Amino acid sequence: MAVYKRTYKGYSGALTPAWSRFMILPRYSYARLFQSKFLLMFLAACVIYPAGGAAFIYIAHNASFLNALNPAAGGFLEVNEKFFVYFCSFQGAMAYLLTAFVGPSLVSPDLTNNAMPLYLCRPFTRTEYVLGRMTVMVWLLARITWIPGLILFGIQADMAGWEWTKTHLWIAWGVFAGLFVWTIVLSLIALAISAWVRWKVAAGGLILGLFFAGAGFGAAINSVMRTKNGSLIDIVQMMSVAWDKMFRYDSGAGISATQAWTVLAIVSALCLWLLAKKVRAFEVVK
Amino acid sequence: MQPVIELSGLGVRLGSRDILKDLRVSLSGRTIGLLGPNGAGKSTLIQSLLGFCPLTSGTAKIFGHDIRREQQIIRTMVGYMPENDSFIANMTAVTFVRMMGELSGLPKDAALERAHEVLFYVGLGEARYRPLGTYSLGMKQLAKLAQAIVHGPKLVILDEPTNGLDPPARIRMIKLIGEMRAVSDMHIVLCSHLLRDVEETCEEVLILKQGRIVHYANLEEERKANKRFVELETRGNDAGFADALTQLGCETSTTGIGRFKMICPVGFELREIYRLAEERDLQLRRLNYRRDTLEDIFLKAMEN
Numbered sequence: 194m195a196v197y198k199r200t201y202k203g204y205s206g207a208l209t210p211a212w213s214r215f216m217i218l219p220r221y222s223y224a225r226l227f228q229s230k231f232l233l234m235f236l237a238a239c240v241i242y243p244a245g246g247a248a249f250i251y252i253a254h255n256a257s258f259l260n261a262l263n264p265a266a267g268g269f270l271e272v273n274e275k276f277f278v279y280f281c282s283f284q285g286a287m288a289y290l291l292t293a294f295v296g297p298s299l300v301s302p303d304l305t306n307n308a309m310p311l312y313l314c315r316p317f318t319r320t321e322y323v324l325g326r327m328t329v330m331v332w333l334l335a336r337i338t339w340i341p342g343l344i345l346f347g348i349q350a351d352m353a354g355w356e357w358t359k360t361h362l363w364i365a366w367g368v369f370a371g372l373f374v375w376t377i378v379l380s381l382i383a384l385a386i387s388a389w390v391r392w393k394v395a396a397g398g399l400i401l402g403l404f405f406a407g408a409g410f411g412a413a414i415n416s417v418m419r420t421k422n423g424s425l426i427d428i429v430q431m432m433s434v435a436w437d438k439m440f441r442y443d444s445g446a447g448i449s450a451t452q453a454w455t456v457l458a459i460v461s462a463l464c465l466w467l468l469a470k471k472v473r474a475f476e477v478v479k
Numbered sequence: 480m481q482p483v484i485e486l487s488g489l490g491v492r493l494g495s496r497d498i499l500k501d502l503r504v505s506l507s508g509r510t511i512g513l514l515g516p517n518g519a520g521k522s523t524l525i526q527s528l529l530g531f532c533p534l535t536s537g538t539a540k541i542f543g544h545d546i547r548r549e550q551q552i553i554r555t556m557v558g559y560m561p562e563n564d565s566f567i568a569n570m571t572a573v574t575f576v577r578m579m580g581e582l583s584g585l586p587k588d589a590a591l592e593r594a595h596e597v598l599f600y601v602g603l604g605e606a607r608y609r610p611l612g613t614y615s616l617g618m619k620q621l622a623k624l625a626q627a628i629v630h631g632p633k634l635v636i637l638d639e640p641t642n643g644l645d646p647p648a649r650i651r652m653i654k655l656i657g658e659m660r661a662v663s664d665m666h667i668v669l670c671s672h673l674l675r676d677v678e679e680t681c682e683e684v685l686i687l688k689q690g691r692i693v694h695y696a697n698l699e700e701e702r703k704a705n706k707r708f709v710e711l712e713t714r715g716n717d718a719g720f721a722d723a724l725t726q727l728g729c730e731t732s733t734t735g736i737g738r739f740k741m742i743c744p745v746g747f748e749l750r751e752i753y754r755l756a757e758e759r760d761l762q763l764r765r766l767n768y769r770r771d772t773l774e775d776i777f778l779k780a781m782e783n
Contacts, residue, residue: 200658201663202631203663203665204593204630205631209586214584225569311561311626314529315630316584474526
């Protein structure tokens, strides 16, 4: 019906499959997010380290170029698990900053403006809502974390040959799984805080504060109590410990991988519980 | 005719309070009014029908689909306009309505087309590219109506649609509701505390009080039944006047000196009253021909 015919008419066309509808939210979110020049600049900045890493791998595999620079640099320029741990740490930190910037705008506007009933009165569940919002974060973070990580691994594998690839395939798994888990944890924290605080600026501050406060209090507990268990409240530290384990690298944090994974699982479960409490069509005021 | 809404012992408890208690009714009108004072449970009933509130007892069916087991099917068929401000402030109206259409299952091209159509239909055509946060209260109400009808639902639930509207905007909203009913096979549930809105638009009315149904009325039938309700005020010697009216088939009662109330039988001509008065040389000072208004029905229900 043309828009000039201003009479109401029902809809009798085809409907999209129910399983695909959670992808609608990311599409609209990206359309809005990518209007931000700051976000585009930040994403461009996130490419710098992987680009540097790619250059590093190229240089490491070109002996003539190395010799031209400094013949003694050959041993220093080695692409190994340490290279990928540093990559994960740097890009993981960038992912965290991106989360603090993007995360608060995901759920809080819907709750502030009481839009939840409009989503949930449709054939669209709370789980699909959370999944849709999480997809925004997970896919955005993937672009700066495990996707460039795997590209770097691919470049290294191409240059080092099949033998190296075969024996170092676990690094690829570590890059993917380690960073994927980190993106999930970050996304859940961002969504939960966004749902809980509702005010975007405060939610962004709280996301940043959560990590800095965790690190600060963890260090304080460690020094006062002369223990290393204080680090258990430092989520970044816990993820680092998990990465170290995945990359068979010992950073000497004094926390076991099991403890680190348990803390991350508890944090994720808490975020899910908070989302289950907050993402509702209405609130019962007691 | 298949009932639109069937409530079978529906009960809802929120916190420690029973909000809805043992509601049983079958509603099949095209436009159904939900009336009741504040806190009667109207909005909770709507939210229960949409599956937002867990039921503590009984169940309900919408177009024969159980709200406990077939929620997704029901939500495909239902459009909902909430009472409170519900929107996404930084979205334009067309994006907002399109997104809501897509979430209801419309393909994205169809959703875009229908978003434009319904926004023109509700009267927001010129403002459809403006962010919803910049809309006036009346415009927000219209945007909420647009998102409720974008997917062409079989049942639209309107919770206080005229809240905060100025008189012209209210008239326009009521007109829109009437048009939607007239030009499509859509059923409408209108929840309001404004009796006039319900009276102008609804065929059936359900009156709630303290979580219970206190009255169910088919307004169409009530209108027919009470259409020959006459109040008379006379001056002069009215002896035998009441009996004469009764002999003509009217149910007559005297409410004071020279004051009568009567219900006229079908086919009764009002000129008979004038004839009888003339025969008795009786002055007719007032003849009030009226029917029970919804207000009367509502007040009676509240007294009960």
